[in-house]
Amino acid sequence: MVGVMAQDVERLAASVDELLKVGADLLALVNDIGHVWCQNKRCSISLEGAKPLGISQKAAKVDVEQMATAPQHDVIVVSVTHTENVRRRGHLFHIDFGRFLGNAQRFGSFKRDRTPFVLTPDMAYVINQGEQISPNFQEFVDTCCQAFNILRHHSNHLANILTLMRTSSMEELSQPEDVQYVVDTLMPDLTDIEATTAFTRMIEESLNNWFTKFNFFIHNLGQMKSSTAAVESPLLSFCPRNFTVAQRGSVVSANISRFMRKECQDTHYLYAIDVTWDMPAGTEPSSPRNHVIYRRFREFYELQSKLQELVGPTYELPQLPSKLILRRSNTTEVATKRMEQLNVYLQKLVTMNAQISQSDLVVTFFTHFVRDDTDSHEVSTSSNGGPAVTGSIKLSLTYMAHAQKLIVVVGHAKQLSRTVNGTSPDPYVKLYLIPDPGKMSKKKTRVMKNTQHPTFNESFTFDLSPFSKVSLQSRQLQVTVWHHETLSKPFLGCVHIDMRKILHQKTEETVTDWYNLQPMYS
Numbered sequence: 001m002v003g004v005m006a007q008d009v010e011r012l013a014a015s016v017d018e019l020l021k022v023g024a025d026l027l028a029l030v031n032d033i034g035h036v037w038c039q040n041k042r043c044s045i046s047l048e049g050a051k052p053l054g055i056s057q058k059a060a061k062v063d064v065e066q067m068a069t070a071p072q073h074d075v076i077v078v079s080v081t082h083t084e085n086v087r088r089r090g091h092l093f094h095i096d097f098g099r100f101l102g103n104a105q106r107f108g109s110f111k112r113d114r115t116p117f118v119l120t121p122d123m124a125y126v127i128n129q130g131e132q133i134s135p136n137f138q139e140f141v142d143t144c145c146q147a148f149n150i151l152r153h154h155s156n157h158l159a160n161i162l163t164l165m166r167t168s169s170m171e172e173l174s175q176p177e178d179v180q181y182v183v184d185t186l187m188p189d190l191t192d193i194e195a196t197t198a199f200t201r202m203i204e205e206s207l208n209n210w211f212t213k214f215n216f217f218i219h220n221l222g223q224m225k226s227s228t229a230a231v232e233s234p235l236l237s238f239c240p241r242n243f244t245v246a247q248r249g250s251v252v253s254a255n256i257s258r259f260m261r262k263e264c265q266d267t268h269y270l271y272a273i274d275v276t277w278d279m280p281a282g283t284e285p286s287s288p289r290n291h292v293i294y295r296r297f298r299e300f301y302e303l304q305s306k307l308q309e310l311v312g313p314t315y316e317l318p319q320l321p322s323k324l325i326l327r328r329s330n331t332t333e334v335a336t337k338r339m340e341q342l343n344v345y346l347q348k349l350v351t352m353n354a355q356i357s358q359s360d361l362v363v364t365f366f367t368h369f370v371r372d373d374t375d376s377h378e379v380s381t382s383s384n385g386g387p388a389v390t391g392s393i394k395l396s397l398t399y400m401a402h403a404q405k406l407i408v409v410v411g412h413a414k415q416l417s418r419t420v421n422g423t424s425p426d427p428y429v430k431l432y433l434i435p436d437p438g439k440m441s442k443k444k445t446r447v448m449k450n451t452q453h454p455t456f457n458e459s460f461t462f463d464l465s466p467f468s469k470v471s472l473q474s475r476q477l478q479v480t481v482w483h484h485e486t487l488s489k490p491f492l493g494c495v496h497i498d499m500r501k502i503l504h505q506k507t508e509e510t511v512t513d514w515y516n517l518q519p520m521y522s
Contacts, residue, residue, distance in 0.1 A: 149192045196409070251362065254273050320341070410445055412454065479496075
């Protein structure tokens with residue numbers, strides 16, 4: 001009996017030692033993320049775009065600063081599924097045991113959890129700082145997959161710890177099946193590359209599943225019902241915060257300099273407005289007096305409607321161009337005409353009496369928010385002619401000398417050019433070992449819809465055994481990016497990598513890099 005207990009203690013000690021190493025690896029990963037957010041041991045996250053979650057700037061800043069100054073041995077679990085923890089308690093970071101070891105949440109006998117984990121469009125909105133996929137989300141996916149693989153490498157030690165904990169009277173951890181659930185979830189039989197691909201598909205499944213959105217909506221309704229905290233109602237639906245003249249200053253001038261066509265769920269035009277401010281007393285000299293904001297046509301009408309409510313129906317405000325168009329309203333001709341009329345409207349608006357021009361509505365309308373940074377990037381990368389080649393692609397290359405194989409992982413692409421119509425492309429990637437007149441080596445990824453920043457995380461294996469060493473050294477790995485259309489496949493860029501460079505890698509060493517896309521390919 002004593003011998004058995006001694007063996008258990010040795011197993012426990014060995015497992016704890018290994019898990020401490022896991023903790024160190026994960027902490028290093030967290031620190032890497034922290035470098036993006038933290039400077040001089042303090043953090044400041046802009047959550048202006050977090051309106052769907054109702055997260056306050058103050059609550060987020062307090063908890064993130066605590067994370068940045070935490071002792072090096074602390075372990076922090078990040079979760080924002082309970083927004084009430086942020087609004088009422090100021091806890092952005094907390095551990096949620098509601099889904100411990102696969103114990104799904106239920107409503108009576110109805111299973112509420114039907115996806116690998118909770119990841120909603122609201123959360124993606126905060127990560128992307130807007131509606132469109134951004135490189136922030138690619139970094140999020142990479143971090144998740146890296147952390148998942150760190151845990152997988154120590155699945156046996158995790159299983160040992162959980163097995164010894166079965167006597168701890170935890171209801172969720174009492175059966176062998178509970179431990180096996182963890183082992184199966186970590187996919188121990190897969191390689192790191194295969195696990196990365198699988199975990200990426202899980203992220204996509206969780207994000208796109210309609211039931212998760214519905215479940216999260218019901219969850220938030222419950223929080224709203226139980227909440228006693230007063231939440232400031234936004235004056236304008238498209239502005240997450242309200243501002244006053246005392247906070248922001250007054251608008252000296254506002255002029256639309258250009259417009260762009262934006263593709264999302266509905267096609268519309270954005271008008272770029274150059275705004276100059278008279279800053280309030282006490283403002284730091286470094287604060288910008290000039291900036292650019294982006295507003296769509298219907299947002300002008302929302303401002304006009306709210307202003308009319310403010311001053312009464314008899315007060316005469318500047319006139320906006322008519323909404324009623326006998327032909328299609330989302331055309332360049334209509335947008336050009338509206339831009340001229342909107343500029344007349346803005347010039348009159350900012351020169352009206354203080355009741356109008358310095359109202360909270362007007363100050364909030366002209367304030368620069370996070371979404372304006374996103375739209376600014378889209379303006380700068382949109383194309384007026386043919387689709388110019390821009391952007392880069394992330395590739396991981398592993399040469400298996402003994403097996404005579406080359407494994408290529410197509411990770412992400414970013415900053416891809418728009419189509420000739422100004423829309424975001426539907427990109428996919430093709431790979432060849434060239435020269436290959438018969439296209440026998442062709443590999444192809446899935447098509448990703450409506451994004452300039454696609455995430456693929458797909459692996460492909462090239463069999464090199466049919467080629468002699470001399471023949472291999474004269475070949476190239478060709479990676480091309482295309483936009484998927486029914487009648488044509490516009491070219492978005494390519495990369496050529498000499499096989500001589502790949503063959504000089506250490507065998508089974510994975511080399512990951514971003515490659516700039518080039519306009520010409522052979």
